[in-house]
Amino acid sequence: MGTPKNIPYGRQSIDEQDLKAVTDALTSGWLTTGPKVAEFEQAVARMSGAAHGVAVNSGTAALHCAMYAFDLQKGDEVIVPPMTFAASANCVAYMGATPVFADVDPETLLIDPAEVEKKITPETKGIIAVDYAGQPCDYAALRRIADKHGLFLAADGCHSIGGSLNGEKVGSLADITLYSFHPVKHMTTGEGGMAVTDNSEYDRRMRIFRNHGITADFRQRDGWFYEMQDLGFNYRITDFQCALGLSQLSRLPEWVARRREIAAMYDKEFAVLDGLSPLGKLKAAKHAYHLYVINLEGENRSDKRKAVFDYLREHGLGVQVHYIPVHLHPYYKETFGTHEGLCPVAENAYDGLISLPMFPLMKNEDVMRVVETVKAALTEVSVR
Incomplete structure (x- = not known):
């Protein structure tokens, strides 16, 4: 594929390897959630230096799942930067909580830890840092603030997959890191996203949330019985999207x-x-x-x-x-x-x-x- 006459600001890369991966998945008997989903989750988590990955149908869905994992409630506040796509703050509003905007550093446009500190109140529950343009934030400073005040720290890494800070991979710098696999990002599943974390309880909660609030732990061997444990969403991703993601991840x-x-x-x-x-x-x-x-x-x-x-x-x-x-x-x-x-x-x-x-x-x-x-x-x- 050559570069088009008009040069876009971003463009996906698709080759024969990707086409074969998708075709193989489409003819495997699995279309929705199947073995490629788990394989993709494990591969992205491993690449990120994290224990768990939860694949979903967009980066926005990944952000929403993370806020559910943190048990965000109405009345809570979460500090976010203003220099980002609206989804980074919308995910807080989805939970009935309040996004509180902390200004950015004038050189990098990354969230300014000093401004974060100023915005903390008794209602503050966490911080969402956004790796604007692909550069990781100052997570050491943000972690000190989060630990001092008992806050969660989430990394919106939708721009920064493949990056690192002080030799530590994006995906290992916060409590939960969120990725997007939209076509203009570094790699694509068409539409898609993922949350990676070392915390097994966050992983469990996000898996429930992406599947209508239903957990497989309560399924019976009858083959038909299930229980909805909480109000979740259908944020599942397809097997053939994850097959594409696996192919893309290799490059x-x-x-x-x-x-x-x-x-x-x-x-x-x-x-x-x-x-x-x-x-x-x-x-x-x-x-x-x-x-x-x-x-x-x-x-x-x-x-x-x-x-x-x-x-x-x-x-x-x-x-x-x-x-x-x-x-x-x-x-x-x-x-x-x-x-x-x-x-x-x-x-x-x-x-x-x-x-x-x-x-x-x-x-x-x-x-x-x-x-x-x-x-x-x-x-x-x-x-x-």
Whole structure:
């Protein structure tokens, strides 16, 4: 498969190995939950340095399962960053609890541990850290805060599978880590997600929750009897999706390596370019680069970003913006009373953010085309 004329910001990689894996699963006699699900769970958990994996039908479902595992209740508060996709906070609201937004570090746009500490109240139950763009958060600092206050620590690793911090793998840095297998992510099952953990009780609760609240522990040998223990959801994933996931997982290391090569090319070219800056990096982190994000500099950044964004789109680059800060969405303003000024660092950063194409199928000439188009945009676009 060649790179298309228009370069998207992300794109899945599918080859004959993947097609065969899916075809074999489709003809095996299993379509829904079957042996490939457990095999995929074990493989991802092993790769993550975790004891257990629970596969579900989306990253959002994985987040929801984790909040159930933590026994989140109405009236509880969970601290989340604003610079993320809405699902990272929505999963708290699903449980009737309250997301509390803690601002981000201005260099990395990762949740700022100092801001987390400021937001803790007697109602705080936990912290959800988001590995924005693919870089692991400062989990050592977050763990100290969580342990000090008796909080759970969840890692939204939907951007960071294959990354690490201080030599420790993403998946082993928090109480539960959540992955997404959407097509623009590092590997795909079409739609899908997973939660990984070392905690056997969290694992048990998530398995019940993804299957309507039904546990196999109560099935009788009659073959028909079952009991619903709690109100759960149908978050199951199919066997053929997990077959695709297993095939994709075998190539994850090379794909992450290629993303790092592309990022290094961008870094080199943009280091000497006025008018923008890449995001900062933690020295201890090995970035997985789901996204490569630039931040435009100077005055009238919001207008400049719109003009540059439009120019890049018009010249064949499928750029994106990640993200509108969650607390600025109408639902959060109306439901939780959030407002402009609540997280000034995230709000200021948002005005200048653009995500550039980043996926393993990009050739070096594609990367340089992106670089040259960005340079042209900064030269040719004028903002009053």
